[in-house]
Amino acid sequence: MKIAIVGDVHLGKAQKGLSEREGDIYDLFLRICERVIDEKAGIVCFLGDLFDSSHPPVKAISVAMNVFENFAKNNIKVILIAGNHDIPSIKTRMCPIELPKTNKNINKNVIELSEQNPVFKFNENNNDVHICGVEYHPPEKRQSLVKALNNIASSMSLDANSGKNFNILLLHQGLKEFSPAEEEISQSDIPNVFDFVFVGHLHLRNISLKLEHYIKPNKKPTVILPGSIEIGSVSEVVKQMHNEAGIIIVDTESKEYKPITIQLSRKFISLQGKDRILSSAIDSKLKKLTDELEKSVVDGKLPWVYLEIEDDIKIGNSLINEKIARATDGKVLFVQKEINSKEISETERNTEISFKDVNIRDVIRSYFPKYNDEVYELYEKRKDISGAKEVMNKIYEKFKDNYQRQKII
Numbered sequence: 286m287k288i289a290i291v292g293d294v295h296l297g298k299a300q301k302g303l304s305e306r307e308g309d310i311y312d313l314f315l316r317i318c319e320r321v322i323d324e325k326a327g328i329v330c331f332l333g334d335l336f337d338s339s340h341p342p343v344k345a346i347s348v349a350m351n352v353f354e355n356f357a358k359n360n361i362k363v364i365l366i367a368g369n370h371d372i373p374s375i376k377t378r379m380c381p382i383e384l385p386k387t388n389k390n391i392n393k394n395v396i397e398l399s400e401q402n403p404v405f406k407f408n409e410n411n412n413d414v415h416i417c418g419v420e421y422h423p424p425e426k427r428q429s430l431v432k433a434l435n436n437i438a439s440s441m442s443l444d445a446n447s448g449k450n451f452n453i454l455l456l457h458q459g460l461k462e463f464s465p466a467e468e469e470i471s472q473s474d475i476p477n478v479f480d481f482v483f484v485g486h487l488h489l490r491n492i493s494l495k496l497e498h499y500i501k502p503n504k505k506p507t508v509i510l511p512g513s514i515e516i517g518s519v520s521e522v523v524k525q526m527h528n529e530a531g532i533i534i535v536d537t538e539s540k541e542y543k544p545i546t547i548q549l550s551r552k553f554i555s556l557q558g559k560d561r562i563l564s565s566a567i568d569s570k571l572k573k574l575t576d577e578l579e580k581s582v583v584d585g586k587l588p589w590v591y592l593e594i595e596d597d598i599k600i601g602n603s604l605i606n607e608k609i610a611r612a613t614d615g616k617v618l619f620v621q622k623e624i625n626s627k628e629i630s631e632t633e634r635n636t637e638i639s640f641k642d643v644n645i646r647d648v649i650r651s652y653f654p655k656y657n658d659e660v661y662e663l664y665e666k667r668k669d670i671s672g673a674k675e676v677m678n679k680i681y682e683k684f685k686d687n688y689q690r691q692k693i694i
């Protein structure tokens with residue numbers, strides 16, 4: 286049997302509050318589900334965060350329910366685990382992935398795996414296939430997650446013919462190996478009984494989507510992060526500028542997998558390679574961008590542009606913004622940009638406030654109550670050495686006078 290694995294979907298998410306981006310995800314989700322049907326999968330598994338929120342918009346719910354009905358019509362079972370976005374913070378609230386239970390057309394076809402009910406088992410050619418999964422566990426519940434995984438493992442090792450069995454684990458967790466900052470679990474916490482471990486949550490991808498044929502993994506377990514289907518944040522843009530969603534198809538008989546790519550609904554464009562765009566070269570870069578924008582409209586959908594600029598010749602944010610606006614006006618959905626200037630960022634690091642927001646006259650007055658006029662004059666002459674010398678002499682004379690008068694008193 287073929288099993289399709291789909292990473293974080295985040296139905297209902299509207300990047301930067303844009304309804305166009307919310308629509309992009311619905312559109313991509315529908316195309317992914319069509320593809321799962323075309324691939325003749327028998328089961329489709331979602332790795333958590335199917336919804337972006339525990340109270341998703343009505344549109345997100347209706348899109349999901351229509352897709353689930355379509356899967357049911359095509360005899361494709363749906364397996365879900367709850368991600369951190371699906372799980373309501375108030376325990377008495379309903380988790381949106383439980384909604385299929387209330388719909389009689391699909392309630393038998395959609396299976397939620399959780400700590401309470403972690404294994405879906407079926408038999409294929411006298412071999413058992415176990416699809417296991419638990420909901421997202423936050424770092425403070427690490428112990429109960431590890432316990433749940435060990436319970437799953439011990440329940441399976443009771444089966445005879447375990448060597449012939451095929452075991453899959455679905456997780457929605459941070460794994461230390463892929464994200465050292467995560468305080469959740471590491472690969473060594475996962476019992477070694479699974480052929481494949483599919484992990485959602487990190488939105489990263491640890492496999493190449495280039496090969497579109499089946500791959501026989503060389504070690505057990507094979508940990509696969511298919512990545513989120515869409516781009517949701519700046520860090521994802523920077524880390525994996527891509528224009529393709531990836532899902533995985535697993536063949537339970539050959540125990541192989543293959544990635545499948547599906548074009549994103551909208552193009553993402555970033556001009557820089559490893560380095561930021563220098564403001565000294567901005568005109569030629571923006572010319573190149575304008576040319577690329579013309580070619581990047583897909584089905585009437587304008588591209589999303591991401592620019593990181595280093596203001597090396599200090600032309601200033603407003604001129605840079607003006608140049609970008611002129612080059613992209615009417616041709617993009619959104620320009621996401623970061624403009625850096627070394628001088629400003631060092632000042633900001635030292636003072637922790639932006640120098641632009643400071644009245645230097647007030648600062649000098651508070652630090653130098655007696656000599657504030659002179660010190661301000663000195664500040665103004667800071668780039669003119671001979672002028673500064675004159676001011677310093679004036680300050681010295683005044684200081685000498687004051688000092689001698691104080692001595693006499």
Ligand SMILES: [Mn+2]
Pocket residue numbers: 293334368370486487488
């Ligand atoms: Mn997520």
